Amino acid sequence: xxxxxxxxxVKKIVAEPDKIRVIKTELDTNFYExxxxxxxxxxxxxxxxDGKMIGAIKTFVSGIKAKDGNSYRIIVKPxxxxx
Numbered sequence: 001x002x003x004x005x006x007x008x009x010v011k012k013i014v015a016e017p018d019k020i021r022v023i024k025t026e027l028d029t030n031f032y033e034x035x036x037x038x039x040x041x042x043x044x045x046x047x048x049x050d051g052k053m054i055g056a057i058k059t060f061v062s063g064i065k066a067k068d069g070n071s072y073r074i075i076v077k078p079x080x081x082x083x
Contacts, residue, residue, distance in 0.1 A: 002024070006034060006057065007020060013042075020042070030070045030071060031072075034074050036077065054076060057074060
């Protein structure tokens with residue numbers, strides 16, 4: 001659920017939505033890492049000025065914790081053009 005929302009939301013922000021991939025990995029019981037893979041240019045857009053964009057995404061995801069009881073770590077990973 002969370003990764004689907006993040007993928008749909010992020011694709012509306014970036015210039016190259018076809019290069020976006022979202023991977024959810026369980027690190028521990030009720031603790032997940034969500035990686036947002038994007039182009040190098042779009043990584044800057046996702047992080048935003050002073051980290052405000054990624055901060056807003058993290059704030060939304062932290063609100064989901066109240067409903068499902070899971071914790072999430074969000075990471076933006078830029079991929080070079082070869083990938």
